[in-house]
Amino acid sequence: MFDVTSVKADFPIFRNNPGLVFLDTGASAQKPQVVIDAMADFYARDYANIHRGVYGLSQRATTHFEEARETVQRFLNARHSREIVFVRGATEAINLIANTFGNTLKVGDEVLITEFEHHANIVPWQFLRDRIGIKLVVAPMDDTGGLDLIRFQELLGPRTRLVAVTHVSNALGSVMPVEAITKMAHHVGALVLIDGCQAAPRMPVDIQDIGCDFYVFSGHKTYGPSGIGVLWARAEILDELPPWQGGGDMILEVTFDHTTFQGAPARFEAGTPHIVGTRGLAVALDYMTKIGVDVIRDHEEKLTEYGARRLAEVRGVRLLGAGQRRLGVLSFEVDGIHPHDLGTILDQHQVAIRAGHHCAQPLMDRLGVPATARASFGIYNDESDVESLIDAIKSAQSLFRR
Numbered sequence: 276m277f278d279v280t281s282v283k284a285d286f287p288i289f290r291n292n293p294g295l296v297f298l299d300t301g302a303s304a305q306k307p308q309v310v311i312d313a314m315a316d317f318y319a320r321d322y323a324n325i326h327r328g329v330y331g332l333s334q335r336a337t338t339h340f341e342e343a344r345e346t347v348q349r350f351l352n353a354r355h356s357r358e359i360v361f362v363r364g365a366t367e368a369i370n371l372i373a374n375t376f377g378n379t380l381k382v383g384d385e386v387l388i389t390e391f392e393h394h395a396n397i398v399p400w401q402f403l404r405d406r407i408g409i410k411l412v413v414a415p416m417d418d419t420g421g422l423d424l425i426r427f428q429e430l431l432g433p434r435t436r437l438v439a440v441t442h443v444s445n446a447l448g449s450v451m452p453v454e455a456i457t458k459m460a461h462h463v464g465a466l467v468l469i470d471g472c473q474a475a476p477r478m479p480v481d482i483q484d485i486g487c488d489f490y491v492f493s494g495h496k497t498y499g500p501s502g503i504g505v506l507w508a509r510a511e512i513l514d515e516l517p518p519w520q521g522g523g524d525m526i527l528e529v530t531f532d533h534t535t536f537q538g539a540p541a542r543f544e545a546g547t548p549h550i551v552g553t554r555g556l557a558v559a560l561d562y563m564t565k566i567g568v569d570v571i572r573d574h575e576e577k578l579t580e581y582g583a584r585r586l587a588e589v590r591g592v593r594l595l596g597a598g599q600r601r602l603g604v605l606s607f608e609v610d611g612i613h614p615h616d617l618g619t620i621l622d623q624h625q626v627a628i629r630a631g632h633h634c635a636q637p638l639m640d641r642l643g644v645p646a647t648a649r650a651s652f653g654i655y656n657d658e659s660d661v662e663s664l665i666d667a668i669k670s671a672q673s674l675f676r677r
């Protein structure tokens with residue numbers, strides 16, 4: 276049985292901030308004590324640079340690092356651990372693909388994204404468009420807040436080389452039909468990149484079931500540390516990609532005339548990585564796995580439904596649609612109160628929400644709003660947090676009515 280109270284007790288932030296109602300996990304999740312301890316322990320007992328030292332300490336650090344890769348492999352159900360590349364986060368992962376796979380594209384080739392994308396899955400493709408002359412095509416949202424799959428299919432064509440879509444919208448919570456999207460994209464010969472930032476913390480991800488070619492997510496949203504993230508890419512593709520950043524650890528041999536490179540994943544991991552971060556990430560993923568990622572999904576799905584229903588009952592609150600399935604995120608507006616003012620007032624009630632464009636300005640334009648208020652859930656939230664949110668909104672409304 277999933278017991279939120281005992282899960283919440285695993286997160287010291289709540290002990291240290293009594294009364295905190297944290298509804299901004301979509302931006303970054305809080306950390307369980309096991310993650311904090313594992314990272315402190317690593318520094319205290321096993322820390323050295325990896326892959327270089329012949330001494331025992333460095334070998335122990337390297338073992339932790341490579342074991343973390345295997346943990347991520349299991350978490351995503353990847354076939355090989357060498358398909359896992361450690362990066363700084365989802366943003367760096369997408370930039371890596373844009374600067375490696377992207378460089379193989381030609382003028383007029385198309386990258387198809389959606390109106391839901393985070394800036395991290397828009398701007399790297401704009402850079403590529405400006406550098407190489409590719410076309411950036413955008414599949415629209417339908418009127419319910421889901422992806423317009425018919426338009427999406429119509430926009431796929433022989434020039435589509437890559438489809439890059441979010442798995443769950445960070446601004447609305449809409450869950451994308453990534454399996455269907457992948458099938459449609461593969462049908463026209465395009466590769467598929469899925470931005471799993473909001474999905475990996477909330478639902479089981481099986482990249483073999485999805486059938487995609489690239490999957491990316493950030494450690495700090497999966498209850499791990501910031502500064503570490505994951506790019507998964509199908510081995511056959513990764514092996515063919517040229518390196519991106521050059522430096523230590525990614526080379527076989529360097530002369531002033533010529534350099535040869537390691538295979539994947541080392542070829543894509545130039546320089547000293549966030550060594551201890553990989554350990555924190557692995558412990559965080561193990562923590563989620565121990566609870567059960569399907570249990571987490573069920574809990575968050577129920578809580579999201581509950582929150583949507585309760586918000587819809589409050590007069591003057593407009594919940595933005597999220598299509599057929601919403602997970603973990605509620606985006607809303609309150610009549611007559613700017614989201615930033617609302618966020619500030621809610622903070623006085625110790626309710627932490629996000630107010631703004633959520634790094635999805637084109638989506639805000641499409642919705643015709645400059646910003647929204649966003650409550651996003653994590654495994655430590657329950658219905659009492661929704662009730663605190665509602666009470667705080669009502670209190671803000673009464674302030675503005677005066």
Ligand code: PLP
Pocket residue numbers: 301302363364365366367393395396441443444445470472473493634
């Ligand atoms: N994609 C989505 C859907 C996100 O929610 C975020 C972060 O909010 C990102 C990408 C960027 O992640 P990061 O800042 O960890 O690289």
